[in-house]
Every structure is written in structure tokens, then in C-alpha cells.
Amino acid sequence: MNTAPILTVRNLKKSYGILDVLRDVSFDLHRGERLAILGPSGSGKSTCLRAINFLDPPTSGTITLEGELIGLHPNGKDHRSATRRKMTARELAPQRAEIGMVFQLFHLWPHLTARENVALQPRKVQRMSSSDANHLAEAMLKKVHLGHKLDEYPGRLSGGQQQRVAIARALAQKPKVLLFDEPTSALDPELVGEVLNVIQELADEGRSMVLVTHEIAFARRMADRVIFMDAGVIVEEGPAREVLANAKEPRLRKFLSTVSTQEAVQ
Amino acid sequence: MFSFYQTIAENWSDWWPRLSHAAWITIYVTALSFVVAFAIGLALEFMRTRSSVAIRLTAQIYILTLRGVPILVVLYLLYFALPGYGVIISALTAGVIGLGAVHGAFLAEVFRAGLRSVSPGQREAAQAVGLSPFQTFSLILFPQAIKIVLPPLLVGFISLLKDSAICALIAVPELMLAARAIMAETFLPMHVFVLVGVFYFGIAFPASLLVRALEKRLTRGSTNKSSLETGDILPVARLDGVGR
Amino acid sequence: MNYETIGPIAQALLAGVVVTVEVSIGALFIAVVWGGLLASLRFLYPSRMLDLAISTYVEIFRNIPTLTHLLIVYFGLAYFGVTLPSLAAAILALGLIGGAVMADVFRAGFQAVPIGQTEAALATGLPPLLTFRLVIFPQALRIILPPSGNYAVGLVKDTSLVAAISAPEIMFNARQIVNVSFQTGLVYGTAAMIYLALTFLLTALFYALERKAAY
Numbered sequence A: 001m002n003t004a005p006i007l008t009v010r011n012l013k014k015s016y017g018i019l020d021v022l023r024d025v026s027f028d029l030h031r032g033e034r035l036a037i038l039g040p041s042g043s044g045k046s047t048c049l050r051a052i053n054f055l056d057p058p059t060s061g062t063i064t065l066e067g068e069l070i071g072l073h074p075n076g077k078d079h080r081s082a083t084r085r086k087m088t089a090r091e092l093a094p095q096r097a098e099i100g101m102v103f104q105l106f107h108l109w110p111h112l113t114a115r116e117n118v119a120l121q122p123r124k125v126q127r128m129s130s131s132d133a134n135h136l137a138e139a140m141l142k143k144v145h146l147g148h149k150l151d152e153y154p155g156r157l158s159g160g161q162q163q164r165v166a167i168a169r170a171l172a173q174k175p176k177v178l179l180f181d182e183p184t185s186a187l188d189p190e191l192v193g194e195v196l197n198v199i200q201e202l203a204d205e206g207r208s209m210v211l212v213t214h215e216i217a218f219a220r221r222m223a224d225r226v227i228f229m230d231a232g233v234i235v236e237e238g239p240a241r242e243v244l245a246n247a248k249e250p251r252l253r254k255f256l257s258t259v260s261t262q263e264a265v266q
Numbered sequence B: 001m002f003s004f005y006q007t008i009a010e011n012w013s014d015w016w017p018r019l020s021h022a023a024w025i026t027i028y029v030t031a032l033s034f035v036v037a038f039a040i041g042l043a044l045e046f047m048r049t050r051s052s053v054a055i056r057l058t059a060q061i062y063i064l065t066l067r068g069v070p071i072l073v074v075l076y077l078l079y080f081a082l083p084g085y086g087v088i089i090s091a092l093t094a095g096v097i098g099l100g101a102v103h104g105a106f107l108a109e110v111f112r113a114g115l116r117s118v119s120p121g122q123r124e125a126a127q128a129v130g131l132s133p134f135q136t137f138s139l140i141l142f143p144q145a146i147k148i149v150l151p152p153l154l155v156g157f158i159s160l161l162k163d164s165a166i167c168a169l170i171a172v173p174e175l176m177l178a179a180r181a182i183m184a185e186t187f188l189p190m191h192v193f194v195l196v197g198v199f200y201f202g203i204a205f206p207a208s209l210l211v212r213a214l215e216k217r218l219t220r221g222s223t224n225k226s227s228l229e230t231g232d233i234l235p236v237a238r239l240d241g242v243g244r
Numbered sequence C: 001m002n003y004e005t006i007g008p009i010a011q012a013l014l015a016g017v018v019v020t021v022e023v024s025i026g027a028l029f030i031a032v033v034w035g036g037l038l039a040s041l042r043f044l045y046p047s048r049m050l051d052l053a054i055s056t057y058v059e060i061f062r063n064i065p066t067l068t069h070l071l072i073v074y075f076g077l078a079y080f081g082v083t084l085p086s087l088a089a090a091i092l093a094l095g096l097i098g099g100a101v102m103a104d105v106f107r108a109g110f111q112a113v114p115i116g117q118t119e120a121a122l123a124t125g126l127p128p129l130l131t132f133r134l135v136i137f138p139q140a141l142r143i144i145l146p147p148s149g150n151y152a153v154g155l156v157k158d159t160s161l162v163a164a165i166s167a168p169e170i171m172f173n174a175r176q177i178v179n180v181s182f183q184t185g186l187v188y189g190t191a192a193m194i195y196l197a198l199t200f201l202l203t204a205l206f207y208a209l210e211r212k213a214a215y
């Protein structure tokens, strides 16, 4: 990985009132790299992902995607981020289109079928013809093994199927990076596997992705690199096997032991 | 605009006694019919929880019927049609009964929603710790139900106040009738109706503010406060279960 | 019962039904379009000024009796030299009141769409207007069907007040025919039945719409 990173996160800070949720978080994601973010509940993982596409604009710090500054106007001589003007939602839209996001609770649009959920973005943002968008949607749904559920409404799909539709929806954006925020945390245990399989397949395609998860075993298998966050800072960072095999940081050791106990129980 | 107020000022000494007297009648009619509606609503809800099908059906038919016809029709039937069957009542009585009868049907639904909102587990838990039936009702069920019922009850009161104006159409000497009489004499409709509007607004608006305050205490958070204009999703409702 | 009067009574009431339906549809149309527009503007372009302007309008129309508004629009506008026919005044007044009601109904509907829906749409790169049109609005429509149905039923009942400005709807015609036939109980009783039928039909219609909109 000697090439320039595809995604850079620099000095990210985020506070809600007096609560500092992110305290100076920086990391890179290289092209084709699979990064897993671990950390206890409330450590700021979701906030960090949501800051990347400006769903929760950071208080300060910068994010670039292929060198392009996200969410802020790069104008002005002053390069301190605090003085840069934030983009409006309309200006943000094309940037967000380049970043695929998969939510913990899927957030499929319940009034649209699986195919329509996936085809909406290509039709309206990429301005494809309806038939092209539909073909793309079908291809993406087949990719997540849901070729037989094209015309189902989300309400009639299982949680695992819904999450796979959500993944297909993100893929249809043709994103440069994929962000997963605990994609299996809301699922019944028996449905976790089908979603992890799909994510593994995407990883095997060499996509650049960031995965927030509590599935340690999966992170060890899939990720190239792991970041461990606690209380809004990166506590430990390194190659997945190394970090997870011989954790030095006490907080990480504690986290790993709790999570693996939970996994054992399940 | 100045002449508008000037005209009102010039006529004030004539209008004020008539309007204020009529306003008291409006308040009187509203209060009285609210009491009637409250009683009818409670009775209907009580009937609906009986085991006898006939009683439940009667209550249900009453509610469906009275909710499906305009108040004006009910008032006309009471005031103009009843005398044909030998029952003669004053306009004011007809107004109070008519408003109370119709709004009673609405309040029955309010009471139902209130009682349903208290889960059966609450009653069981109260009995399990040894509370008497009366204590169960007064200490556990009532305080929970009243919180739910209070806002819609107040909404019912506001719409009753507004509906009391319909009584003018059967010549109850309330505010709208007085206003129409003044309009007929002076042909200053804007002035007198705006004055009357201010009166109704002066009662109904604070009451609606109170409703909103009470409702807010019941349902906090959980609304879509996102602003699409700026890039920000305001940190109000996070549905992924964190950050509340 | 005097059977000779039945014909004219039926005729008068039926003519009244036509006017009642006309006024209802006209006012409903204004209410939905105007209320929907106000609520959409308010949701899309949140600003203190707009909020204040719209809530002032809404509160004024929701906290003053329908009859007062009817008379203000009909007689008050005439005072300023704008004479509207009673039917137009009725539709305008009821439509403006309904606009206030529906503005609140729409607003509650927009707010009831979970925020995750909006976030997912913005995250895929849909711009805000499209997010509103394709994701929030369609879901809100389904949410507002029941309260809209309640409003529509209330509206049909409120059209009876239009008799006060001599629009020849059911109650006005009923009163006229009572003045010549003296069949008070029969005429007003029939009028009540007609309203019941109208409001039941409307309730059934909205119920069917709700079933159809379910997904």
C-alpha cells in the first residue's frame, strides 16, 4: 500500500454541547484496504463514520476522498478547518454519492420495493434511464443473493435480507468507499452469517471499506487493519492479526475478553 | 387601519355592554355543555365496557350517529322539530343539550384512549403489592390516565367553545348572535366580527398552547428535526439507539 | 304525514346535497393544496420568519369559530367592496380554515417519518429536495391519511354552517322547505340521514385508501 490513501481523516473532533465524543481522530484508508473499527459502545465509532459523509458534521477536522475535501469549501487562504465554510446539503449530495453507507438499522425505504430501493439513487443521482437503473438494481440484488426478492417490500423481508438490500443499495451508488456501521448488530444471531458472507465477498473483490463491528472473529478474518477506539480517541491501531492476537493496551484486552465472552454465549 | 380602530372606539359604549353580556352567555353555554358532554362521554365509555351486547351496541350506535351529523342538524331537531312532538325547550337548553350530546360522543373516544393507555400490568402490579381496588384506581390508574386524557379533553373544550357559536343559528343570545345583530344595525361586519374573533381567540389560543405544553411532556424527542437545508442532521433523534 | 310534500322535499334536499358536495370538494382541494404547500415550505426551509408567519395563520384559523370566519369572509369582504357569491365565499372560508388544519396534519406527518429515512437518502447522495419528494413525502402521505379523513368528515359537517350565508346547501334548503311544508321532523330528520350517509361514505373511502396505501 504505497499509493496515496483513498480516504483520509485528520484531527476529527466532535462535541455535543459539553460532551466531547470525538477527540482528535486521524486515520487513512488505502485503496482496496479493509479497515475494521472496534470499540465499546459509546466510544464514538458511529459518530466517526457519520462524520465522514457529514451526516453529523464534525466540529473540526478534515476528511478527504481521493484528495477532495468533503463537506467544506476548500476556498480561502486560511487552511485551518474552522474557518472553512460548510457545504449545504445540496452541495454535499454529489460527495455523499461517492461514499456508500450501510446503517445498523438498515433504513430501507418502506414504501419502495427492494428493486426500487436500489434503483432510486442510480436513476435520480446518476441520471440513468429507468431500465438501466433497474438492470443495475437487479445485478446488485443478485450480488447479495436476493435475485428472487426483487419486488418484495422491505416489510416482508427478514432482517438479514433487509440488510443485504441495504448493501445492494450502497453498491448501486458505485461508491469509492463503503462504510458499514455495525451492520449485523440489529440482527437475530442466525441471520448474522448471511450478511457477513456478503461483506466478505465484497472484501474479496478488493473494495475499500471501513467496517465498525463487534464481530471480532470476522474482523480478524476480513480486515487488513484494525483500529480500536475508546472514549473518542484511537487507543490502538495496527494489522488485524497482530492487534487482535496480542493486545497490549489494557482497555483493548478488557474489550476483547468481554466481547469474546458474549460471542461464546451466543 | 386607524379609522378601523376609531370606528370601534366610537361604537364602544354601545357595543361593549351587548357584547360582554353575550360573551358571558357563550362562556355559560360552553361550560354547561362541557359538563353534559363529560357526563355523556363517561356514561358511553362505561356502557361500552359492559358485557351486555345490547348496551354496548346502543353506545356504539349513539357514538357513530352523533359523530356523523352536523351539530346544526342536532340543534334544529331539538329546537324546531321536538315541539312537533310536544316537547318544548328553550333555545339555550337546546343548545346546551345539542352541544353536549355531540361532544359527548367525541369525549367517549377520549376516555377510551385514556383508559386503554394504562397497561393491564399496572393494575396487576398494584394488586400484587396489596393495594385496594380504590387505591389501585386513585393512586395508580387515574394519575396515569389523566395525563393522557387531559390534552384531548382540553382540545374537546376548545372545539366546544368554537361550536357554541352555532347556537346563534337557533337564536341563543350568545356572542355570534349579538355580533350579527350589531352588524345588521350598523353594517360594520369587519369591525364587530374581528372583535368577536379576538374574544374566541383570547380563550382558545392560550388553551391550545397549554395542550401543546402538556403533549410535549408526554412525548419527548423522537421527531424528525432534520434540516434538509443545511448539511446538518440536528443531533436530536438518533434512531440507532445510541445518543439519547 | 302529508305525501304531497314529499316530492318537493326530496327535490330540495337533493339539490342541497349537490351544493354540499361541491362546497366540500372545493374546500378540501384548497385545504390539501394550501396546507400541504405551507407545511412543505416550512419543513424544507426552516426559518424563524416563515415559522412565525405560518403559525400565526394556523392559530388564527384554528382558534376562532368557523361561523365567525364564514361571516368575516362573506360580509367583511363585501364591506371592502369584494363581493363574493355565497358559494365562493363558503369554499374560500372553509378552504382557508382547512388549510390551517391540513398544514398541521402535514407537518405532523413529515415529522413522523423516522430520521433514519432521511439520513439514508442523503447518504446515497440524493439532494434535499429529492429526498423530500421521493422519501419523506410519500411516507408522510400514508401517515396523514387517518387525520385527513377526520378532517374531511368534519368539513362535510361544517358545510352545514354555510346556510348562514345563504348558500343553498342541505340545511339551507331544509329550512326553506320547512317554512312552506311545516314537516319539521321529517325534513330535518332526513337531512340528518343524508349527512350520516355522506360521512359514512367518506369514512369508508378513507378506510379503503388506507388499506390501499399500506405496504
Ligand SMILES: Nc1ncnc2c1ncn2[C@@H]1O[C@H](COP(=O)(O)OP(=O)(O)O)[C@@H](O)[C@H]1O
Pocket: A016, A019, A021, A039, A040, A041, A042, A043, A044, A045, A046, A047, A048, B234, B235, B236, B237, B238, B242, B243, B244
Ligand atoms: N446526537 C447526539 N447527541 C448527543 N450525544 C450523542 C449524539 N450522538 C451520539 N452521542 C453520544 O456520543 C457518544 C458516542 O456515540 P456513538 O458514536 O454512537 O458511539 P458508538 O457508535 O461507538 O457506540 C455516546 O456517548 C453518545 O451518547
Ligand SMILES: [Mg+2]
Pocket: A045, A046, A047, A182, B240, B242
Ligand atoms: Mg454505534
